[in-house]
Amino acid sequence: MKKLTESNAARYALTLIIITFIIRILIAAYTGLGIGESYYFRGAITLELSYFDQPPLFFWLSWLSTKIFGLTTLGLRFPAVLLFAGTSWMLFLLTRQLFNAKAGFWAVVVMNLSAVFTVAIACWFQPDAPLMFFWLAAAYCIVQVMQVGENRGTITFNKRKTYLWWVNIGLLMGLATLSKYHVLFLFAGVFLFIVANKSQRHWLRNPGPYLAVLITLIMAFPIIWWNYQNNWASFVFQGSRAGTGQKFQLHIDWFLRSLGGQALWLLPWIWVPTFRQLFVSFKQRVTSLSYSYVFWIAVLPIVFFTVITLWADLQYHFHWQAPGYMMLFAPLGYAIDKKLSNTETARGTRRWMNFSIWFTVITITVLSLHMVTGFWTWYGPKWAVGLAGDTDDPTVQGIDYNDINTRFEKEGWFNNKNLFVGTPRWWLTGKVDWALKGKKEIICFNHDPRNMAYLVDPNKLIGHDAIIVSQGEYESVTQDAKPFFDSITELPEIKIIRSGVTELHMQVYYCKNFHVTKETREDLPLYKQLTGRPPFGPGEKPQD
Incomplete structure (x- = not known):
């Protein structure tokens, strides 16, 4: 690689x-869907205006x-891979304008080395990929329109051109809104940036920003209308995850987690x-519009989703702060460029960068190969799989349960038009649904069915038989599924096999004559649907 310069940074x-x-593309094609991806699968084959726990754009794109x-x-994953390539380029363009082209290159390098970005956001069938792209765009x-940045050039805007830029911003913000609710922090961050900088406050009197907001609201109509028709279910669900409606109690352990x-x-x-750049940006925000812009847009998602863990259990959703880190x-990238230009700090920075590159490349290679082949079962130390906090190999969650499809074909269950599928957990519903490629209607027999409750109408399945697939949830099958049938018969289990090794044992039940339960089950959304309610x-x- 030739020396990085301002002129060749874009090419690199x-x-x-x-x-x-x-x-x-190779990772997306040859590794199986994770739990979240499988759960979202039904949405990609069932087009709706919006969905229970996410806006619709990533479903539409994957459809x-x-x-x-x-x-x-x-x-399913190609839109994410393609959009992340665009996200990387938009990060380069943004950083080049705010600082310089070399900083843009290093920003792209670091983002592609960061674990949550380089695979989870860049490869997986999730709403984050379109959010990140349209956020940065x-x-x-x-x-550009506000003329912020050290490398902004001599672009001039007339009144008509300025309005066109704000129309474009409105369209992009609208697409970001259709991607994920996180876009609210982008709106708020831009507003705080304008208010905090005297040179930008004239935008509060300019029609352009308000035109952009209006366009965004119009584009958000599918989300608003779907929620209006469904008791604002999506907003209630997401709001509950922030701890609303719960007894206030501090949890330092959640915060540290x-x-x-x-x-x-x-x-x-x-x-x-x-x-550290969050604090650097805070210190420089008064003297540099570039740092001020980064700070106000980055600080809100990072601080909000971290502070609320003091009272709200966000569990393992550590990627919710990602838009802030992306900024x-x-x-x-600018700090890296300066350190590499300094003879005293260049050597240590190169070592840090080389270590990061090799660690990411080796880790992704090993995990991807193991997920596909299971080679670690034969050649790796068994204790290593427990580092993820699970007694079982966590990569099993990322393999497709194709043996379920094989069993259905063997038994001829696909040919029975009066047979549907059920599971006792929302996440297992997704894994089974993806294994069957959506060929059968599927029901979640649980108090927390999430999106599945809105994508399959159980009333159309009255009188049908069902195959329930469980993963060690015998009590849930007995309590929550059995009352909806005349009888349940346990059948031989399904073994989930990877490279000749049995990884999981799935219990299988044949259930006859689906109907409304005789006893009242207000705890189950399925019961409400079967009695004519949402x-x-x-x-x-969903109950905890």
Whole structure:
């Protein structure tokens, strides 16, 4: 690699983006869907205006992608891989404008080395990929029209051109809104940036920003209308995750878990210098519009989703702070460029960068190969799988349960039009549904069916038989599923096999004549649907 300069930084950034795009295509095509991805699968084959726990855009994009690539892992994930390539380029453009082109290159490098970005956001069938792309695209257009940045050039805007830019910003913000609710922090961050900087306050009197907001609200209509028709279920559910409606109690352990999880997801040696840029941006915000812009947009998602863990159990959703960290990669890239230009700090920075590169490459290679082949079962130390906090191998969650499909074909269950499928957990519903490629209607017999309650109408299945697949949930099957049938008969189990090794044992039950329970079961959304009501009434959410 020739010496990085302002003139060749864009070319190097594009080369890196192309190489990582090809690698991610392979990962997307040959690794199985995780629990969350499988759960979202039904949404990609059932087009709706919006959905229970997420806005609709990533479902719509994957629906279109599967029409091209088929119902494959690549078909579902291709939009994420493609959009992340665009996200990397938008980060380069944004950082180049705020600081310089070399900083843009290093920002792209660091983002592609960070664990949560390089695979989870960049490869998986999740709403984060379109959010990140349209977030950065809108952020870039905003700094253009506001003339923020050390490398903004001599662009001049007339009144008509300015309005066109704000229309474009509104469209991008609208697409970000259709991606994930996190976009609220982008709105708030831009507003605080304008208020905090005297040179930008004239935008409060300019029609442009208000035009952008109006366009965004119009584009958000599918979300609003779906929620209006469904008792605002999505907003209630997401609000409940922030701790609303719960007894207030401080949990320092949840807070520390959140900080540790963020560090782990970004990789600790990347998280520390990235998090440091939040304080650097805070200090420089008064003298530099670039740092001020980064600070106000980055600080809100990071602080909000970290502080609320003091009273709200966000469990392992450490990626919710990701948009904020993504913004901090810009000043981090600038800091790396300055350190590499300093003879006293260049050597240590190169070592840090080389270690990060090799660690990420080796780790992704090993985990991907093990997920596909299970080679660690034969050649790796058994204690290593417990490092993820699970007694079982956590990579098993990322393999497809194709043996379930094989059993259905063997038994001829696909040919029985009066037979549907059920499970006792929402996450297992997704794994089974993906294994069967959506060929059978599926019901979650649980108080927390989530999106599944809105994508399959159980009233159309009255009188049908069912195959219930369970993973060690005998008590749940007995209590929550059995009352809906005349009888339940346990059948031989299904073994989930990877490379000749049995990884999981799935229990199978044949259930006859699906009907409304004789006893009242108000705790189950399924019961409410079968008695002519929505799964969740006004203000109701899935029970804990």
